[in-house]
Amino acid sequence: MENQLVGLVAIVVLGVFAQWLAWLLRMPSILFLLALGILMGPYGGFIHPEEMLGKSYLPIVSIFVGIILFEGGMSLKWRELRENNRAILQLISFGMIITWILSALGARWILGFSLSMAFLLGAILVVSGPTVVAPMLHHIRPQGKTGSILKWEGIVIDPLGVLLMVLVYEVLLVGGFQESLSLLTITIIKTLLVGSLFGLLGALILIIGMANYFIPDHLESPMAIMVVLGILGASNWFQAESGLFSVTLMGIILANQKLIPIQRILEFKENLRVLLLSMLFILLTSALSINSLYQIQWDGLFFLVFLIFLVRPLAVYLSTLGSDLTWKEKHFLAFLAPRGIVAASVASIFALELSHKGFSEAHLLAPYVFLVIFGTVTIYGLLSPPFARFLGLSHPNPQGILFIGAHSVVRELAEILKEEKIPLLVADTNPYYIHKARINGIPGYLGNVLWEEALEEMDLSGLGKVLAFTANDEVNTLACMHFRDIFGRANVYQLSPEKERNQGEFNPNLQGRILFQEGLSLEKIRELKNQGYIFKKTHITDQFTYQDFQDQHQNQAIPLFLLDTKGNLQVISKDEKPDFEGKVVIALTPPAAKGKNEHEKEQEQEKEKS
Template sequence: MSLQFTILLIGLLLFTAVWTTKLSSRLNIPALLIFIALGMIAGSDITGFIRFDDAELAQLLGTVALIIILFEGGLQTAWKEVKTELSPSLSLATFGVFIATTIVAVASHYILGFSWANAFLLGAIVGSTDAAAIFSVLSGQSVRRKVGSTLELESGTNDPMAVFLTVFFLEFVTNPKEASLVSGLTSLVWEMVIGLLLGLFIGWIASTLLNRIDLSSSSFYPILLMSFAFLSFGIADTIHASGFLAVYVTAIYISNHELVYRQTLVRFTMSMAHLAQIGMFIVLGLLVFPKQLLDPQVILSSIALALILIFIARPVSVWLSLLPFKYSWQEKVFVSFAGLKGAVPIILATYPLVAGIDNAGMIFNIVFFTVLLSTLIQGSMLTFLADRLHLNDTGSSAIQTVIEFMSIGKPNAEIIELTIPNSHPFVGKAIMDIDLPQEFLITAIIRDDQIVTPRGDTLFEGRDQLLLLTPKHRIKTLKRFLFPKTP
C-alpha cells in the first residue's frame, strides 16, 4: 500500500469514526463497537485495505492509548466527590476481579476443555471492567453520583489486578516450574504500593512545575502535561510497578490541586483521549480476522462465556465485594450490569499471542467476541436500566467552565456554566431579587435552546442554564452562594 493511500485511508477512518458517533447515540450503542467495526471492515478479511497481524505492535499502540484515556479519566475525577467510594471501589478492583476470574475459569475449563492454567488465563483476561468503555458510556449518563463514582474508580484501578493475574497465569502456562504463588503475591503488593506512591510523587511534581514554570507560549502547557502521563507509566513499568495505576493517580492528584490553564488543559486531554479511543479500537478491529470469528466453536463458546460473565460472574463478584458496604439492591444491580468489557481484555489477549502459547489464537478470538457481546448487551441497556431502577441523578447541577481567559500571565477570570434545578429557590424570582454579589455577573441565560438577555426583572425558570463571569479565585464562593448545601 502506498504512503499516499495509507494517509488518505487514515483520514477517511477518522472522519467516519467521528460522524458515526451520532449514529451510536441514536441507536443507543457504545461508539467503541462502531470503531471496532470500522477496523474490521478495513482489515484483511473484508475489504483488505489494511493487512495487519502484528500483535506486539497492537499491544504497544493499545497501551499508549490506554495511558492517555486513563490520564484523561483521572483529570475528570473530583477526589472530594469520589473518596467516600474508594473502599468499595478497591474491593471491586481486587476481590471482585479475582472472583470473576475464578468463575470464568471454571466455566472455561468445563466448556472449552482448557487446562486449568489456560482457563485461569482466559478468566484473568476478561475478569476486569474497562476504563475506556466505562468513561465513554458514563460520560453521557446522569447516573447517581455514588454509583458513577464507584464504577469510575473501579475501572481506573482494576487494571493492575487484571494485568497481574494475566501475567501470573501466563507464567504458569509458559514456565510452570518457576511460577510461584508467593512471588506472585509479593509482586502484586509491590506493583500496587509503588505504583500508588510514584503516581502521587509525579503528580506533585507535575502540578508544582506547571504552576511555576513560565513557558514562552501557552500552547506548550498541554504538551508538558501529557509528558507526565507517559513519564508516570514509563518510570513505574521500568521498576516493575503498575504503570496504569501510576498514571491514574498522577492525573487525580493534578486534577485536585491548583492548575494553571486548567480548562484548556482538560479540553486538550479530552480531545487526545477521544483520538486515542478511536485509534485503539480501530487497530484492535484490524487485528481481528472475521472469518475466524465465524468458527462455530468460537461463536458458541463466546456466547456461553459472555452470558456467564454478564449474568453470573459479574453479579456474584459485585454482591460479594460490596457486602461490607451500604449499597441498595438497585445500586448493586446497576453496578453488576455496568461491568463493561472493552479494550483492556483485547489488549491483554495479545499477551498469549506474543508469548506464542497453544490456543493463543482461539483465546484471542473468544475474548474479542465476548467483549463485543458484553459491550453490546450491557452498554446499550444502561440508560434503560438506570431509568427503571430510578438511579438517574436529575437534581444535581455541576459548575462547568465555558471560557477561560488566556493572557500573558496566569488566567484570573472564567465564564462558567451551571443549570438551575427545578427545585432551586431562585426559580420564579427576578435577577434583582437574588442579591448576587457585584463581583459576579450573569452574562446570558440559555432557555429552551434560546439565549435570553439577562435584565433586572428577568425571572429564573427551572433548567435555565446560566453563564456567569467570575474571578477564578471566587468560584467556590459562587458555588456556596448558589448551592449553600453543597459541600
C-alpha cells in the first residue's frame, strides 16, 4: 500500500517537475517527460504502473486521453475550417491514408515487421500530437493559414486515427481482410454513428444545464468533467473505442455554440490537461520493458528519418494538390508532424493486449512508437522555428506592438515607432479612431479584443508585446489577462491605474506590468500633452549621456521606449532599470525640448561637413 502511494506521488511530482524544467529551459516538455519516465521505470525500476494500478491501468489511460482530446476539441473553431476546409479535409483523409500506407511499408522494409503488424504500426503513427503541436505553434507564430490547419489536423486526426487503428486491430485478430470486410464496414458505421450521437448528447446536456441555470458557476467545471467521462464510458459501452470521437466532437460543439459561456471550463481544462498529460507520459514510459528498449537498433533511426523526410512531405504535397496553399506554406506543413500522447497511449494498450493474445512482435510496438515520439519532437522542435523563419513565415524575436486603444496619444506614439520599422497593430471599438490610424498607414482592428473572434481575426504575426492603453483601467487589466497566455506574462503591459478612484480595486497579480512609471495614467499623459509635452527620439551616446539628456530637460523627461542598434525594442516599465547607453530613447519631454539640443545641432553640423 505504501509503495503504491509513493509510486503515484512520484508520477505526479516527476510530471510537474518535467513541465517546470521544460519551461525553465524553453524546451518541449515531452522530452523531459519521456526521459524521466524511462529513467524511473525501465532503467531505475522505481515505478511499475501495471503493478500499482492492476486492471485499472488501461481504463485510466483511456480516461486521461479522453479529457485531453475534449480540451483540444474546445480550441477548434468552425471559422478556421471554413477558411481552410479543403486543405484540412485533404490532410485528414488522403494525407492520413498516404501516411498510413507509407509508414506501414517502412515498418515492413526497414524494421522487418510482419505485414499485419507493420500496418498496425503505420495506423498508430498517422495521429499527430496536438499537445505538442500547439506549444510549437505558440512559439513559432507562423503567418498565413498554416497555424489553423496544423491545429485542426492535430486534433481531428486523433479520433479518426484511433478508428483506423481499431479497424486494423480487428483485421489482425480475425486473420485476414476478406474475412473481416463486413465487420470493418459495420465497425466504421457504428463508431461514427454512436460517437456522433453521444458527442451531441453530451454537448446538449451542458448547454441546457448552463443556459437554464441548473448548474451553478462553481460547479461548471466539475459538471463538465462528469459529463465528459459519462459520455466517454457510455459511448465505449455501445461501441468500442468510439468514446474518443464522442468527446472530441462534444468539445468542438461547445467551442462553436453561442448560448453559454465556456471560459471557466476552458481555464480549468487547460490546467487539468497539463497535469494529466504529465502523469500520462510518466505512466506510459515507465511501463516500457527494458528488454524491448535494448532491441531498438540503427534501423529505428533509419525508420525515423524515413517518416520525417519522406512520408510526411509526400503526404502533404500529394494531399494538398489543387489547394490554394502557397509552396512556402506546403513546405512548412511538410516539416511539422510530431507524434504525441495518443500514439503513445494506443501503442501501449495494443502492445499489452496483443502480447496477451500471443503476438510475438507486439512488445516492439511501444518502444518504436516512443522512439518516433522522441525523435519527431526533438527534430521538429529544434528545426521548425528556423525553417519557418527561412521561409519567411515567422519572426525569430517579434518586436511588434499590439496597442489596445487607438486614440490620438496611441496614434502619435505609433507614428514614431513606425518610423523605426516596428510592426504595429492598434485595436479599438471606435470606428473613427481606427479610420484615422489606417489613413496614417497604421494597421487597425475594429472590434473588442476580448471577443473570442478577435484572436482569429487579428494578424498577430510579428507582434511580441501588448500595451493596454485605454482610459478604462478595468479594460486594461482584462486585456492583459486575456493576452497573457499568448504573449507571456513578461510581455503584457498596461498604463498605471488612476490611484484616486481605483486604490485597492485591483489585484496586482491580475494586472499587466505597469507602463513607464507609477502614476502615469492616460489622463496624466493627456494633461502633460496639454502643457506642451511632446514625444521625442534622442540618441544616447558616450558624448551625450542619459544624464545629459535629463539635464537638458530639467529631469522632467519620461522615458517610454528604448531601441538598440539591432532594432530591438524595449518597453520601459516601473519594475526595471534600463540601460540607456548607446540606444535611442523615445520619451515624453517637457515644452523646453521643442527645439533641438546642442548635441543634436552638433551632430547635424558634422553630417553637413562630411
